[in-house]
Amino acid sequence: MNRSVATPWLLVAPGALLFTGLVLVPLVLTVVLSFLAYDHTTGIQDEWTVAHYVHVLTDGYYLAIFWRTLRLAALTTLICALIGAPEAYILSRMGKPWRSIFLLVIIGPLLVSVVVRAFGWSMLLGSTGLVNAALQAIGLGPVRLLYTETAIVIALVHVMLPFMVIPVWTALQKLDPMVEAAAWTLGASRFTALRRVVMPQVAMGLLSGSLIVFGLSASAFAIPGLLGGRRLKMAATLVYDEYMHELNWPLGAAIAILVLVANLVIMLAYNRAVEARARRTLG
Amino acid sequence: MQKNGPIALLFHALVVGFVLAPLVVICLVAFTPENTLTMPTTEFSLRWFRAVFEHPDFVTAFGNSLWLATIAASLSVAIAVPAGLAIDRYRFPGRDALNGLFLSPLIIPHLVLGVAFLRLFALIGATGSFLWLTLSHVIIVTPYVLRLVLAALSGLDRSAEQAALTLGASRFTVFRRVTVPMILPGISGGWLIAFINSFDELTMSIFVTSPATVTLPVRMYMYATESIDPMMAAVSALMIALTAVAMVVLDRVFGLDKILVGEK
Numbered sequence: 001m002n003r004s005v006a007t008p009w010l011l012v013a014p015g016a017l018l019f020t021g022l023v024l025v026p027l028v029l030t031v032v033l034s035f036l037a038y039d040h041t042t043g044i045q046d047e048w049t050v051a052h053y054v055h056v057l058t059d060g061y062y063l064a065i066f067w068r069t070l071r072l073a074a075l076t077t078l079i080c081a082l083i084g085a086p087e088a089y090i091l092s093r094m095g096k097p098w099r100s101i102f103l104l105v106i107i108g109p110l111l112v113s114v115v116v117r118a119f120g121w122s123m124l125l126g127s128t129g130l131v132n133a134a135l136q137a138i139g140l141g142p143v144r145l146l147y148t149e150t151a152i153v154i155a156l157v158h159v160m161l162p163f164m165v166i167p168v169w170t171a172l173q174k175l176d177p178m179v180e181a182a183a184w185t186l187g188a189s190r191f192t193a194l195r196r197v198v199m200p201q202v203a204m205g206l207l208s209g210s211l212i213v214f215g216l217s218a219s220a221f222a223i224p225g226l227l228g229g230r231r232l233k234m235a236a237t238l239v240y241d242e243y244m245h246e247l248n249w250p251l252g253a254a255i256a257i258l259v260l261v262a263n264l265v266i267m268l269a270y271n272r273a274v275e276a277r278a279r280r281t282l283g
Numbered sequence: 284m285q286k287n288g289p290i291a292l293l294f295h296a297l298v299v300g301f302v303l304a305p306l307v308v309i310c311l312v313a314f315t316p317e318n319t320l321t322m323p324t325t326e327f328s329l330r331w332f333r334a335v336f337e338h339p340d341f342v343t344a345f346g347n348s349l350w351l352a353t354i355a356a357s358l359s360v361a362i363a364v365p366a367g368l369a370i371d372r373y374r375f376p377g378r379d380a381l382n383g384l385f386l387s388p389l390i391i392p393h394l395v396l397g398v399a400f401l402r403l404f405a406l407i408g409a410t411g412s413f414l415w416l417t418l419s420h421v422i423i424v425t426p427y428v429l430r431l432v433l434a435a436l437s438g439l440d441r442s443a444e445q446a447a448l449t450l451g452a453s454r455f456t457v458f459r460r461v462t463v464p465m466i467l468p469g470i471s472g473g474w475l476i477a478f479i480n481s482f483d484e485l486t487m488s489i490f491v492t493s494p495a496t497v498t499l500p501v502r503m504y505m506y507a508t509e510s511i512d513p514m515m516a517a518v519s520a521l522m523i524a525l526t527a528v529a530m531v532v533l534d535r536v537f538g539l540d541k542i543l544v545g546e547k
Binding site: 005007008009010011012014015016018019020022023024025026027029030033083086087090091093094102104105106108109111112113114115116117118119120121122123124126128130158161215216218219221222225226235236239240243249252253256257259260263264267 | 286287291292294295298299301302303304305306308309312320321322361362363365366368369370372373375378381384385387388390391392393394395396398399400401402403406418419421422425479482483485486489490499500503504507508511515516519522523526529530534
């Protein structure tokens with residue numbers, strides 16, 4: 001092989017080796033593990049079985065947790081869209097210094113550890129926290145918030161909001177503000193201009209933001225772990241318990257593989273939607 | 284440019300309040316003189332910050348995280364720069380597949396990567412190894428570095444490289460003296476994003492750390508599930524302060540919106 005043909009291979013070799021050894025191999029091992037029988041006294045067996053998948057997909061306990069995971073992730077996505085899209089729009093219409101300052105305020109918390117943010121919410125939502133104090137002051141409290149689904153959704157929205165604002169913001173940057181002004185000049189109401197001119201531009205950003213938010217929420221670990229308590233589990237905390245407390249690795253692996261497959265299916269569906277949309281706009 | 288109306292500004296104020304509320308509360312409670320998670324009302328105290336530094340668990344975990352993030356970010360740069368060059372400049376069989384493989388950790392939930400690494404490490408007897416923990420972090424942060432390196436390379440004007448080649452520089456010299464300086468913003472921005480992502484990573488790490496290699500986020504998560512006292516607030520406040528410093532540096536040097544939003 002001459003030198004110029006070998007060059008790209010030499011350049012990617014370290015990465016290719018590492019990623020094969022530490023992405024492909026462990027994933028295959030985990031798929032294999034999820035089909036291995038498990039015994040509570042002797043551990044992982046050498047026999048093949050689909051029992052874990054059957055168990056997880058038929059037992060009401062697991063189904064309830066999957067249903068909660070999907071429901072809370074969908075709710076988080078919806079709320080993030082309802083808050084994030086208008087916020088990105090407002091940001092894009094701000095003047096020079098404020099725009100970048102507030103963009104930093106909104107997306108900066110991305111860099112703060114999720115544990116820290118979850119802990120902040122557990123203080124705010126606790127029985128003596130600020131939220132309950134405020135509710136009591138207006139005669140509505142005390143309300144039990146911590147260790148409820150409400151607490152999980154509030155904190156998830158807080159953590160996921162930047163992932164919705166960023167793509168919508170990026171989409172809006174491509175929109176010339178004069179186009180909206182032109183729609184007004186041509187007699188469109190503010191609402192019509194928003195619906196017919198701004199919304200189509202925002203739609204793609206919303207779609208990709210929703211995808212990220214849903215995927216990350218459905219596999220979130222720290223938020224349900226710290227704000228849901230031991231009782232309110234989601235998929236990720238369930239897998240952790242199976243591995244660390246029940247020590248039933250094959251069952252945990254089966255759940256993890258289901259999470260991965262669900263994630264990939266949603267990604268593919270999204271790509272289909274994008275392609276269909278691109279075809280429509282191209283005619 | 285149209286102005287935002289009063290309703291829009293009120294909405295904006297509520298969103299900003301929502302975003303900042305938990306961070307502000309942490310920073311206030313960290314200064315409480317009490318034994319419980321209460322707001323300091325009459326006096327501020329540094330006792331819980333002192334407690335953090337006298338608590339060896341947190342200090343060790345912080346040291347682990349610092350080393351881990353530094354090494355993982357550096358290794359990922361060492362992998363992503365050559366890989367980025369190959370992907371940007373050459374057409375070779377398997378190029379798209381490799382590019383997909385390098386970016387795949389972005390779409391695989393960290394939970395799944397965590398259990399996958401745990402299984403591998405258990406089989407090869409590498410549980411509790413700092414080296415293998417570091418490599419697992421390299422996997423997680425390399426996609427971020429590669430994306431920034433690829434973006435920097437695609438915006439590069441190749442004429443300077445060609446001039447250097449014509450003037451007799453070797454290919455390695457061109458790489459070292461021309462290419463690297465020109466994509467340095469992408470490389471250093473990628474290193475910082477990799478460092479921060481590695482430093483903050485919890486979901487994958489919690490499966491593969493041992494008591495000896497425990498990282499700060501894992502230690503904090505464990506601590507928060509077992510006991511809740513203002514020490515947790517003090518550690519969190521320190522993390523927020525560190526992040527704020529990193530953010531200001533990132534913003535001054537590169538423009539944070541460029542790195543996070545990915546505009547060119």
